[in-house]
Amino acid sequence: MxxxxxxxxxxxxxxxxxxxxxxxxxxxxxxxxxxxxxxxxxxxxxxxxxxxxxxxxxxxxxxxxxxxxxxxxxxxxxxxxxxxxxxxxxxxxxxxxxxxxxxxxxxxxxxxxxxxxxxxxxxxxxxxxxxxxxxxxxxxxxxxxLGATGRPDADQDLDAARERLRAVVAVTSADAPRVLALSPAGPDQAHVARPKMWPELRVLTELGVRLVEPAEGPGANWSTLDRADTFALRPEVILADIRAHAAPLEELRGSEGAPTPVVPWNPEPLYGPRDHARFLGLVADALEAARAS
Missing domain, CATH: 3.40.50.1980 (Nitrogenase molybdenum iron protein domain)
Known part of the structure; x- marks a missing residue:
């Protein structure tokens, strides 16, 4: 308070x-x-x-x-x-x-x-x-x-982004794209996020996005998998950690299958309405791209 x-x-x-x-x-x-x-x-x-x-x-x-x-x-x-x-x-x-x-x-x-x-x-x-x-x-x-004033336009942008993502999910609900959040760790390994442990990913789940849950095992927030097991989860959209200490996704992906829509993901999310709206918009774009391919 x-x-x-x-x-x-x-x-x-x-x-x-x-x-x-x-x-x-x-x-x-x-x-x-x-x-x-x-x-x-x-x-x-x-x-x-x-x-x-x-x-x-x-x-x-x-x-x-x-x-x-x-x-x-x-x-x-x-x-x-x-x-x-x-x-x-x-x-x-x-x-x-x-x-x-x-x-x-x-x-x-x-x-x-x-x-x-x-x-x-x-x-x-x-x-x-x-x-x-x-x-x-x-x-x-x-x-x-600290003296900031409310910005109704920012809240409106966020409301619009949430509604758009809901609408995109509704259109694809019969065959919702499988979305995998991960942090690449090099050409042979990835840290796959457990969606329930990440507040931002739980928002996506609440909006209907089909986030892939790795199997139970070691790691509270991440499940560390080799490359084969990562792609065995059959992601159709990838949320890829873009922080500087994460490996490039292309290093992990190599020549794996068809190109998959990728959303740049910062696991240390920003909690302002405009930043959050921007992220939800990118997820909606990727879901549309996945179903158009």
């Missing part, structure tokens, strides 16, 4: 139950890249972003959405991050994400703890325990507390 009093004092309780306060709404936000790109779609521009251990010295553009990278500093990722580097952008608020347990994703505990002693840190839970809508609502609540 957030509160802005008559004296303009700013307060926000994050998903750890910790309340951050400031004399006025913060205006210089440092954010984990996923959070920063989401806030931008909601009307708040961060001054800087940071990455995770998966990221390198440059921002992964698969994760940055429409962030104006020329105007937003990237302070680094992983072991290169320390408190002084994070504070070099002079933030008055840090926005991070967690996959449960309150752990600040992307920052080592020995970095996160002293950081919180010097600047307010808001952590939002993006784990599979929450729905995509619940996560989006929390980001929207934070953005409003």
């Amino acid at each position: 957030c509160d802005v009093t008559e004296q303009s004092e700013w307060r926000f309780s994050d998903d750890r139950g910790q309340q951050s306060t400031a004399p006025r709404p913060p205006g210089r936000v440092l954010a984990y890249v996923q959070a920063g790109a989401t806030l931008w779609d909601l009307g708040i521009r961060p001054v800087a972003i940071f990455g995770s251990d998966h990221d390198g010295p440059d921002p992964d553009t698969a994760k940055t959405g429409t962030l104006p990278l020329a105007d937003v500093d990237y302070v680094g990722a992983g072991s290169s991050l320390d408190v002084e580097r994070l504070l070099s952008a002079e933030p008055d608020l840090v926005v991070a994400v967690s996959y449960g347990g309150g752990h600040v994703y992307g920052l080592a505990p020995e970095t996160a703890k002293p950081l919180e002693e010097r600047v307010p840190v808001v952590v939002l839970d993006v784990s599979q325990a929450r729905t995509f809508g619940e996560i989006g609502d929390r980001f929207a609540e934070l953005a409003r507390s």
Whole structure:
């Protein structure tokens, strides 16, 4: 919950139950890249972003959405991050994400703890325990507390994208294309997503998309399969992880069968309405292409 009093004092309780306060709404936000790109779609521009251990010295553009990278500093990722580097952008608020347990994703505990002693840190839970809508609502609540105004046109775009995907699914429901979400791991292996564990993929299921579920086995979020077993799932549309640390899909696919429509997929999705609408539109395009082939 957030509160802005008559004296303009700013307060926000994050998903750890910790309340951050400031004399006025913060205006210089440092954010984990996923959070920063989401806030931008909601009307708040961060001054800087940071990455995770998966990221390198440059921002992964698969994760940055429409962030104006020329105007937003990237302070680094992983072991290169320390408190002084994070504070070099002079933030008055840090926005991070967690996959449960309150752990600040992307920052080592020995970095996160002293950081919180010097600047307010808001952590939002993006784990599979929450729905995509619940996560989006929390980001929207934070953005409003920071001064963002609602954008009805963005919500209308999202409503239209959802309705279009429903309509495309309805047309193909008798013979719905099989959709497989995966992260290529090279020419011989893929990490195949378990759809129920991913809030964004659960949205697709709710809208009627036929997502392929790998067999039960090791791996809570992913099932790691060799190339033959991956394509034995007979995907007709592939949602392919496009983050920089994923292998190229063509490396995995090689000369496998006929071309399959591919949707670029960021497993660290952005929760703003325009970004989500864009993704749903790409899925609808791919389903139409699959049935036209």
